[in-house]
Amino acid sequence: MPDRPFLGVEIVSKYFRLAVRRAAARRLDNLILLRGEALYLTSTLLPEAMARTVHIYFPDPWPKSRHHRRRLLDPRTVDLVLSLLEPSSGRLCFATDHVEYGEAVVETLERHPAVEVERLVGGWPEGPRTNYEAKFEERGRHILRLVAGLRTGAASLLHPAGREAILVAPAAADQPDSASRTSS
Numbered sequence: 422m423p424d425r426p427f428l429g430v431e432i433v434s435k436y437f438r439l440a441v442r443r444a445a446a447r448r449l450d451n452l453i454l455l456r457g458e459a460l461y462l463t464s465t466l467l468p469e470a471m472a473r474t475v476h477i478y479f480p481d482p483w484p485k486s487r488h489h490r491r492r493l494l495d496p497r498t499v500d501l502v503l504s505l506l507e508p509s510s511g512r513l514c515f516a517t518d519h520v521e522y523g524e525a526v527v528e529t530l531e532r533h534p535a536v537e538v539e540r541l542v543g544g545w546p547e548g549p550r551t552n553y554e555a556k557f558e559e560r561g562r563h564i565l566r567l568v569a570g571l572r573t574g575a576a577s578l579l580h581p582a583g584r585e586a587i588l589v590a591p592a593a594a595d596q597p598d599s600a601s602r603t604s605s
């Protein structure tokens with residue numbers, strides 16, 4: 422896609438530098454790379470409705486229940502992620518080799534009133550989109566791929582709590598000793 426601008430986000434310095442080197446070697450002058458945590462950047466820096474497509478491929482699945490809250494896409498963050506999409510035409514493309522996480526993402530998106538979800542049977546028309554996908558395909562691993570689109574006029578159903586959940590500190594009333602302070 423030579424003319425279309427792309428924005429890539431990577432949190433780990435080593436992989437960020439690798440991506441910068443690879444982009445320079447391929448002279449990808451339509452690519453901007455940002456180093457940082459994707460949800461933090463989405464909450465603080467990236468404008469709503471900025472993207473025709475949001476691509477999330479093989480995000481860390483955080484399989485232990487106590488770590489689910491670290492997942493990039495889950496019920497807590499879904500509105501925040503979807504808020505990046507252009508209303509009505511925006512699409513989210515997602516893939517994972519982790520069955521449990523993939524099914525949880527499908528359930529989260531299918532329950533969302535603003536979203537239509539389509540699972541892909543087989544791969545993307547143009548073949549693997551990322552290094553992980555190519556590697557897992559070669560090994561014959563099952564890959565769950567989906568495309569989710571915003572329903573026409575449904576952008577207003579995106580709840581701003583997604584943004585607030587990332588940014589807002591606990592209210593004073595949530596802190597352990599606040600009850601004793603307010604009653605004295």
Ligand SMILES: C[S@@+](CC[C@H](N)C(=O)[O-])C[C@H]1O[C@@H](n2cnc3c(N)ncnc32)[C@H](O)[C@@H]1O
Pocket residue numbers: 430431432433436457458459460477478479480481493551552553554
């Ligand atoms: C399993 S790799 C997949 C890489 C690539 N998407 C692919 O499919 O080949 C996950 C990458 O996402 C990065 N990452 C994980 N959580 C992140 C976050 N919250 N914000 C930004 N990058 C993140 C990791 O450092 C790692 O480079």
